[in-house]
Amino acid sequence: AQSVTQLDSHVSVSEGTPVLLRCNYSSSYSPSLFWYVQHPNKGLQLLLKYTSAATLVKGINGFEAEFKKSETSFHLTKPSAHMSDAAEYFCVVSDGYSSASKIIFGSGTRLSIRP
Amino acid sequence: DAGVIQSPRHEVTEMGQEVTLRCKPISGHDYLFWYRQTMMRGLELLIYFNNNVPIDDSGMPEDRFSAKMPNASFSTLKIQPSEPRDSAVYFCASSSRPGQAGNEQFFGPGTRLTVL
Numbered sequence: 001a002q003s004v005t006q007l008d009s010h011v012s013v014s015e016g017t018p019v020l021l022r023c024n025y026s027s028s029y030s031p032s033l034f035w036y037v038q039h040p041n042k043g044l045q046l047l048l049k050y051t052s053a054a055t056l057v058k059g060i061n062g063f064e065a066e067f068k069k070s071e072t073s074f075h076l077t078k079p080s081a082h083m084s085d086a087a088e089y090f091c092v093v094s095d096g097y098s099s100a101s102k103i104i105f106g107s108g109t110r111l112s113i114r115p
Numbered sequence: 116d117a118g119v120i121q122s123p124r125h126e127v128t129e130m131g132q133e134v135t136l137r138c139k140p141i142s143g144h145d146y147l148f149w150y151r152q153t154m155m156r157g158l159e160l161l162i163y164f165n166n167n168v169p170i171d172d173s174g175m176p177e178d179r180f181s182a183k184m185p186n187a188s189f190s191t192l193k194i195q196p197s198e199p200r201d202s203a204v205y206f207c208a209s210s211s212r213p214g215q216a217g218n219e220q221f222f223g224p225g226t227r228l229t230v231l
Contacts, residue, residue: 034219043119043206043222090158103220105158 002027004093006106014114019078021109023091033074034092086113119223121207127229133195136226140209149192150206197230
């Protein structure tokens with residue numbers, strides 16, 4: 001069975017400091033992993049995805065994530081936070097098979113940026 | 116492409132009324148998803164279609180909810196009768212072979228439903 005756990009429901013950082021949003025997953029197969037961002041009153045937008053190619057994945061807006069199989073983690077990072085990064089972030093796991101029902105969303109992490 | 120289109124963006128209705136939410140997926144996508152998002156329950160998958168056929172509706176809360184996809188470019192989610200606890204943001208998403216080879220879902224802007 002698949003699962004995904006976002007370890008922090010809320011993260012607050014100062015502008016210009018690094019961002020770390022943590023995500024752990026469980027999957028019986030080689031997973032595909034995604035990070036989505038949702039700005040206030042908007043839909044979800046894909047930040048980046050891992051699909052068994054390079055373990056370090058670069059996404060939009062300076063975000064990146066590293067797939068660590070030994071730690072079953074896919075943490076999202078950014079070297080320097082910007083005010084516009086304030087949003088909700090969702091980690092998503094899929095087992096890579098055809099059943100769309102096996103796409104699991106995490107509970108989300110709300111990122112706040114302090115001036 | 117204009118992306119996934121949802122209408123209306125906001126809906127305010129009174130308890131007991133019928134509500135119909137609409138979605139136009141991205142052209143060429145053969146999967147369509149309906150989600151509901153609330154503060155209490157987060158993002159929930161309600162139902163999804165493949166090639167206009169409902170595949171899994173196990174997330175539909177109860178018989179008051181129904182969804183249809185009469186053709187590849189249009190889907191509706193209907194609530195009849197609506198109740199205050201149905202108040203939420205409803206998202207539609209579309210995809211081509213989701214989950215495989217990293218094919219992501221594309222989300223619409225959502226419909227914010229308020230049932231008084």
